[in-house]
Amino acid sequence: MQINRPSELLRLRIALIIGAVLVLGFMIADLMLLPSNMYQLYIFDRLLLQLPIILFVVAVSFWRRFIQYRAFIFAGLVIALSYSNYWLIWVCWDEHSFIFPYEGTILYAFFCVFALGIPFKLAIAANVINILGFLGLMWIAPVYGDRVLISVAFVSGSLFICAYARYRLDRSVRMLKETNERLLKLSKYDPLSDLLNRRAFREQSEKLLALSKRHNVSMAVLMLDLDDFKKYNDSFGHQQGDEAIKVQARIMKEVFKRETDILGRYGGEEFIVVLSDINKEQVEKHAKALLDKWREAKLKHAEGAKYPLMSCSIGVAYAKSVDDISIDWIIDEADKALYKAKEKGKAQFVLKEAQC
Numbered sequence: 001m002q003i004n005r006p007s008e009l010l011r012l013r014i015a016l017i018i019g020a021v022l023v024l025g026f027m028i029a030d031l032m033l034l035p036s037n038m039y040q041l042y043i044f045d046r047l048l049l050q051l052p053i054i055l056f057v058v059a060v061s062f063w064r065r066f067i068q069y070r071a072f073i074f075a076g077l078v079i080a081l082s083y084s085n086y087w088l089i090w091v092c093w094d095e096h097s098f099i100f101p102y103e104g105t106i107l108y109a110f111f112c113v114f115a116l117g118i119p120f121k122l123a124i125a126a127n128v129i130n131i132l133g134f135l136g137l138m139w140i141a142p143v144y145g146d147r148v149l150i151s152v153a154f155v156s157g158s159l160f161i162c163a164y165a166r167y168r169l170d171r172s173v174r175m176l177k178e179t180n181e182r183l184l185k186l187s188k189y190d191p192l193s194d195l196l197n198r199r200a201f202r203e204q205s206e207k208l209l210a211l212s213k214r215h216n217v218s219m220a221v222l223m224l225d226l227d228d229f230k231k232y233n234d235s236f237g238h239q240q241g242d243e244a245i246k247v248q249a250r251i252m253k254e255v256f257k258r259e260t261d262i263l264g265r266y267g268g269e270e271f272i273v274v275l276s277d278i279n280k281e282q283v284e285k286h287a288k289a290l291l292d293k294w295r296e297a298k299l300k301h302a303e304g305a306k307y308p309l310m311s312c313s314i315g316v317a318y319a320k321s322v323d324d325i326s327i328d329w330i331i332d333e334a335d336k337a338l339y340k341a342k343e344k345g346k347a348q349f350v351l352k353e354a355q356c
């Protein structure tokens with residue numbers, strides 16, 4: 001699925017600014033807790049280290065490849081913020097014997113992983129680096145005394161839960177996307193032939209007609225119908241009939257390969273193709289190719305069918321100019337041509353030059 005870049009960028013910038021405001025908000029609470037001789041040190045860490053780091057990332061967000069690399073940048077951000085916090089904990093303890101709380105590390109991790117959206121694998125990597133940093137800090141400066149072990153367990157446990165929650169969330173989002181794609185496909189495609197269903201076909205052909213009108217190009221509609229299909233079904237069974245429908249769809253896909261070609265299942269054994277910007281000779285060539293491919297398929301027909309091999313009849317409506325035509329009208333013209341092809345003996349095509 002394609003992400004909407006401008007709104008995603010804006011959302012991330014707002015999240016970063018909220019992060020910066022939270023750092024400032026926590027400063028007020030922390031300053032009430034800290035002895036005044038540590039203000040300078042604390043303000044240095046928050047205003048001259050952490051805040052510039054966040055603002056640097058805001059500035060980097062204007063880089064044109066930011067969206068592509070954002071996960072790595074945010075992983076770097078959470079590591080930088082956590083290590084600046086470790087530095088503060090260490091200096092507070094080393095120079096002032098003050099026990100600075102470690103909870104900020106956990107807040108940074110949850111904020112960056114969930115609000116900024118660091119994906120699971122990078123969240124694991126960043127959190128492992130941060131846990132190792134915390135272990136190192138406790139090794140060189142056992143700030144929390146006999147609570148060191150429980151502090152290490154609390155930080156490691158919280159960062160692990162953070163990464164695991166990200167894993168679950170990523171998995172749920174992935175499953176939701178897959179389900180959505182499946183539902184979208186089901187709502188657009190006929191499951192048996194894997195061609196567009198009637199509704200989706202109509203939508204797309206209306207769009208193609210509008211486009212053809214704008215560019216003043218031609219349009220053709222081919223209506224295909226399997227010959228004596230009732231007899232085939234009655235002889236070989238419905239399931240075998242379904243196989244013949246699949247062969248028809250395969251043949252259509254082999255013949256019509258342009259991105260703009262619209263292929264649909266119009267009804268039971270009726271199929272439809274809409275082509276744009278094409279000349280009459282090319283359309284005739286395609287119709288012949290469809291008939292040839294049926295001959296090559298050599299699908300034995302039922303006893304009593306007009307031909308020994310399965311075939312289809314094709315009605316073609318060709319409009320050199322589409323200025324005044326509607327999709328219903330040109331389909332109707334193709335239907336009339338199909339009727340003629342059936343009348344003339346089936347296994348052939350009839351082309352009608354459509355003029356309003």
Ligand SMILES: Nc1nc2c(ncn2[C@@H]2O[C@H](COP(=O)(O)OP(=O)(O)OP(=O)(O)O)[C@@H](O)[C@H]2O)c(=O)[nH]1
Nearest residue numbers: 225226227228229230231233238239241242268269
């Ligand atoms: N197996 C199968 N048969 C289908 C499906 N949809 C429609 N049919 C059958 O298609 C047959 C269409 O029969 P008719 O409309 O009488 O046309 P026909 O026998 O092909 O005769 P002509 O069109 O004159 O050549 C019917 O027997 C339907 O049951 C389907 O999805 N699967």
